[in-house]
Amino acid sequence: MSSLIDVENLTLQFRTDEGLVTAVDDVSFSLAKGEVIGLVGESGSGKSVTAKSLMHLNAHNAVYAPQSKITLHTDAGEVDVLSLRTARELNVVRGGAISMIFQEPMASFAPAITIGSQMIEQLQLHGDMSKARAKEISVEMLDRVGISDPHKRIDQFAFELSGGMRQRAMIAMALSTQPKLLIADEPTTALDVTIQAQVIDLMKDLVSEFHMGIIFITHDLGVVAQTADKVCVMYLGRIVEEGPVREVIRHPKHPYTRGLIHALPRLDDLESPLTPVPGDIPSPLERPPGCVFHTRCQEILGDVCKTALPHDTQLDATHRVACHLHDKKEASA
Ligand code: SF4
Ligand code: MG
Numbered sequence: 001m002s003s004l005i006d007v008e009n010l011t012l013q014f015r016t017d018e019g020l021v022t023a024v025d026d027v028s029f030s031l032a033k034g035e036v037i038g039l040v041g042e043s044g045s046g047k048s049v050t051a052k053s054l055m056h057l058n059a060h061n062a063v064y065a066p067q068s069k070i071t072l073h074t075d076a077g078e079v080d081v082l083s084l085r086t087a088r089e090l091n092v093v094r095g096g097a098i099s100m101i102f103q104e105p106m107a108s109f110a111p112a113i114t115i116g117s118q119m120i121e122q123l124q125l126h127g128d129m130s131k132a133r134a135k136e137i138s139v140e141m142l143d144r145v146g147i148s149d150p151h152k153r154i155d156q157f158a159f160e161l162s163g164g165m166r167q168r169a170m171i172a173m174a175l176s177t178q179p180k181l182l183i184a185d186e187p188t189t190a191l192d193v194t195i196q197a198q199v200i201d202l203m204k205d206l207v208s209e210f211h212m213g214i215i216f217i218t219h220d221l222g223v224v225a226q227t228a229d230k231v232c233v234m235y236l237g238r239i240v241e242e243g244p245v246r247e248v249i250r251h252p253k254h255p256y257t258r259g260l261i262h263a264l265p266r267l268d269d270l271e272s273p274l275t276p277v278p279g280d281i282p283s284p285l286e287r288p289p290g291c292v293f294h295t296r297c298q299e300i301l302g303d304v305c306k307t308a309l310p311h312d313t314q315l316d317a318t319h320r321v322a323c324h325l326h327d328k329k330e331a332s333a
Contacts, residue, residue, distance in 0.1 A: 004180060004213040005072050006030045010053060011065035020063070021284045023049045025237040025292075031181070036207060036214040038224030038245065040260065041234035044281045047217045050234070051183045054215070055094045056081050072097055074180065096126050099174035103186035105166040108173065109158035115142075116154030119173050126177045141172040145202055164195035168202070175206060182207075185217045200227050221260050225249055230318070233257045236281065236292040243319035253321040255299045291324065299325060 012024040024046045031037050039047040052058050054070060070081040074097055084090050102108055109118060119138035120131055129137075135154070142150035145168040158166055167187065174182060184203065188196040204227065207214055216227050224231050224245060231248050233241040233256060241254040252258045259277035279296040282288060288295050294305040304324050313326040 002033055003073055004031050004033045004035070005054060005070065007050075007054070008069040008071075009065075009067045010050065010070065011068050012049060012053060012058065013063045013065075014059070015061040015063060018285055022287060023062075023237055023284060024053065027234075027237070027239050029232050029239065029242060031213045031215065033180070033213055034207065034211045035230070036204075036216060036228045038216045038218065038221075038228035038231040039234060040218060040221055040224050040231055042219055042277075042281050044236070044284065045234040046237035047234055048185055049237075051100070051185060051215055051217055054081065054181070054183065055098050055100065056084050056090060057094065057100075072181075091125065095122055095177055095179075097179055098181045098183060099177065099179040100183040100185065101167075101170050101174045101187050103189050105163075105170040106158055108170045109166070111157065111159065114155050114157055115161075115169050115173075119154070119176055122173060123176055137176055138172075141176045142169065144206075145169070145172045145175075146198075147172070164191060164198070167191060167195070167199055171199070171202065171206070175210065178210060179212060181213045181215065183215045183217070186219070187216075188223060189218070189220075196223075197226075203227065221249070222264050233260065236284065236287060238292055238322065240293065240323065241319075241321045243315075247319055253315060253319070253326060254293075254323050255297050255325070256293050259296075259298070301325065 008028050010024050010027040013020040013022050027050055029037065039050065041047055049058060064082055068082060072079040072081055072093060079092065081093055084093065109115065116135065116138055120134040123129060123134040123137055124131065139150045139154055142153055147153050147165060147168050161169060188199050191199060200223070203214065216224065218224060228245050230243060231245050232239045233254060235256050241248060241252070241257045248257060249261060252261055256277065263276045277296060282295060290306045290308055291297070291310050294300055297305065301324050310322045310324045310327065312320045312322050314320045315326070
């Protein structure tokens with residue numbers, strides 16, 4: 001499969017009154033066309049900041065380390081995303097090649113403008129087309145995502161739609177420009193379970209129909225299991241494990257991934273209390289030395305974990321983990 005986006009050594013800090021805060025630390029991954037990748041972790045793990053970097057969309061106080069590189073492969077050639085500066089250049093990725101949808105669709109829609117006007121404006125910004133054509137496409141997209149009566153809905157405001165319908169309208173708007181990559185940031189978290197499943201099915205259909213890539217951001221490994229081909233588990237700005245979804249869920253190698261899996265509700269046993277990962281994610285201002293997870297790790301090995309950063313161990317062609325448990329295995333193998 002040909003690569004759609006390559007993220008290499010992405011490292012990002014925010015300048016704050018308390019000093020530089022590391023949000024993303026040496027993150028690398030690739031996504032192919034037609035592939036769905038899940039970025040999983042608790043809030044504060046750097047998932048959203050990583051995703052926003054792909055559109056060069058982080059706040060002005062963001063500082064990218066010089067080795068950070070994001071390459072988007074488009075029909076017109078490679079785009080070095082972090083070197084984009086002007087609004088015109090940035091439009092190529094923002095809402096053009098890449099679209100993003102959020103947990104709260106109200107954040108995507110301006111409250112005083114109709115859904116249709118916003119969709120039309122976005123289409124005209126990214127493609128040379130008449131207003132009439134843009135409206136036609138908008139109606140078609142609303143219909144595609146299962147919104148009944150799209151001719152009427154298009155003249156409504158976001159607040160006039162139900163939560164599930166707003167989510168669909170946001171997906172329609174995000175897909176109307178036919179992006180190569182859709183970033184979905186906790187898109188189903190605020191929805192009830194039935195609508196959640198519908199939205200997930202809808203997204204999966206659209207991926208195969210438009211042959212695009214999706215980055216699905218969530219704290220819920222269960223949602224990733226239903227949607228993604230592969231998963232990157234993030235903790236305090238680092239990817240601690242990456243692999244095919246089934247493989248990672250069946251044979252998790254990182255203690256943090258194991259913790260997330262234990263915290264999943266089991267369909268065959270809804271009575272037992274969930275076992276969350278004990279403890280809290282540390283403040284990014286107090287990043288632990290050594291392995292960033294060592295303050296919560298149930299399998300900590302001792303001083304090595306408190307002092308030495310674990311590097312990636314490639315377990316096979318597609319599965320990697322960053323944990324000293326696996327350094328050892330490799331040494332004794
Ligand atoms: Fe736990 Fe050590 Fe592995 Fe970190 S490196 S996850 S502290 S065993
Ligand atoms: Mg987030």
